[in-house]
Amino acid sequence: MSLPELPDPIPGEPEVHPDEVTRVPLAIEDWLTVVVMALLALITFANVLVRYFTSQSFAWTEEISVFLMIVLALVAGSAAVARNRHIRIEFFADNGPEARQRALARFGAFMMFLFFAVLAVLSARVVYDDIRFGETSPGIGVPVWWYTMWMPVMSVAIAGRALGLFIRRGRRP
Template sequence: MDKVISRLEEWIVAIVLAVMSIIAFVNILSRGLANYSLSFTEEITVNLFVLLTFVGTAIGVRQSAHLGFTLIYDRVNHSLKRVMTLFVGLMMVLLFGTLLYFGIQMVSFQIEMGQRTPSLGWPQWWFSLAMPVGALLCLYRTLQVTVKEYREHNVKGEQKI
């Protein structure tokens, strides 16, 4: 299951980045050659960027590629490292859980109100789904990484290899 989610994340990022690049390139050509701007492209690009950010964050959490300040963590004993790992994991779960909750609320509201995008007139919730879906992926990856890091140290404080 984890492999499927990993591939899905990577494909989403690749496809979204390709679509954004193509749209931006076509808009540049349109402005340069025809002196005509495709205004709707900004709407699509901005909304796809949100999806790209969330899914990219999930990949970053999965690969432990997020920025971190480890000076204190590196100098404490293994028991305190376990406590710090749980604390950081809990804070990340709280963040992504909050984003998931409010993302679901936002999408529900947009569906209920029938909100549409300004330029294309598409349902706004299509784009807004990026927030709860991305937050759910980040939440899953946070739990996965926290459990993995916590288990890396056994009860005696020796690091497992």
């Protein structure tokens, strides 16, 4: 499958690069970002209105907002890995012979996979401990595992995206 042709860039505008073709659609991260941002905006707006009209605030908004911002960071990390826009030292990654660039890209993708796979295992242990000890959140008293369960889930997603990037970088000639 070939990538769609893009029109010539407009002078002065940044060049647009199409997303690589992936087995798992990148629209998943895009839509999750939209939903999480909309929830954050709604929660914050509701809290502002309540504070303005009643001089009180919703106690639960800070706890939920922090949780949503963490989820947003993990979703954005997954999208960055899938799109190969993750942090790297471009002087080394984008210079030199093509074989070295490919080897460094594969090494970086594999190390991301390894990191997030280990993070998934360790954060799953945290979730297990939260369930086992019955930890509750300080703000609204819900089980803490409701929040912490997303760390291993998103770590597995990012590890999967990194593994996909590793495989795609190995296929290039």
